[in-house]
Amino acid sequence: MQDKKAVKQKFALVTGGSRGIGRAICIQLAKDSEYNILINYYSNKTAAKETLKSVEEAGGHGELMPFNVTDAENVKSTLDTWHEANPNAIIEVIVNNAGITQDGMFMWMKAEDWSKVIDTSLNGFFNVTNHLIQKLLVNKYGRIINMVSVSGLKGTPGQTNYSAAKGAVIGATKALAQEVAKRNVTVNAVAPGFISTDMTQDLDEKELKKMIPANRFGTAEEVAHLVSFLASEKSGYITGDIININGGIYS
Structure with a gap:
């Protein structure tokens, strides 16, 4: 009789994986790990397909997983249906990357x-992680990586809502890490500064980089390398930490 454990497939789920930092993370995980990549998106299927193509070109395997992170029932039904269709699969890595900005005073x-x-950053983190964490604890292994922001650490004027959301996820990261550490599940957050993506394309890069000691915006690929490390076995003694990647901007 074939050992089911021998054929168990391991997956990494990246929410908001269709564009920007999320896409770069999907591609980097495909390059660096043996994980099959679950590319979550909500509405932009074309972009998600492009990410999947890039994952495959990088030598990895992936599949699209559409759901709205803000809709708890949608998250639950999608993940339950997927698990039923993939009984020998385990999601070991969760990258909570989905986020939006609605800036204003x-x-x-x-x-x-x-x-x-x-709803997107904080409740999205809860909806996805809360539904999957029991499986990680039973499996006695897991990596949870929450994408936050320098805004959540120092606060950014015009982004009180975004700063509040990311600051809350930072607090949740530190608390949850202590709850699950004994089960070999790590929980960390990555806090990017100014990164060249769709979300920053309308910013005045020439003016803003004057306040960055490194004198440039970061790249999505640089962030993805950090996330890939935190998703690996090599990072097992790092948990509850908030790792900055911001070119030297600190409060």
Whole structure:
């Protein structure tokens, strides 16, 4: 009789994996690990397919997993259906990357702009991680990596909602890490500064880089290398940490 453990497939789930930093993480994990990549997206299927193509070109395997991280029932039903269809699979790595910005001065901020940002970064982290964490604990191995921001550490004017969301995820990272460490599950956060992606394309890079000691924006690939390390077995004694990748910007 064939040993089921011998054929268990290992997966890494990257939320918001269709573009920007999420795409770079999917590709880097495909290059550096044996994980099959689950590329989560919500609405941009074309971009998600492009990410999948890049993952395959990098020598990896992947599949698309559409769901809305803010919708707990959608998250649950999608992941449950996937597990039923893949009984010998285990999601060992969770990269909570999905996030949006709705910038504006707080005094003029609409309630919906507050809620959308909180829902995506903070509640998205809860919906995905809470549903999967029991399997990680039973498996006695896992890597949870939360994408936060320099805004969550020092606060950024015009981004009170985003700073609040990322700051909350930082607190959750530190607390959860202590709850699950004995089961060989690590929980860390990566805090990028200014990174050249779709989210920063409207910023005045020439002016902003003057305040960055490294005198440039970072790349999505640089962030992805850090995430890939945290997703590996090599990072087993790092947990509850917030790792900055910001070219030297600190509060």
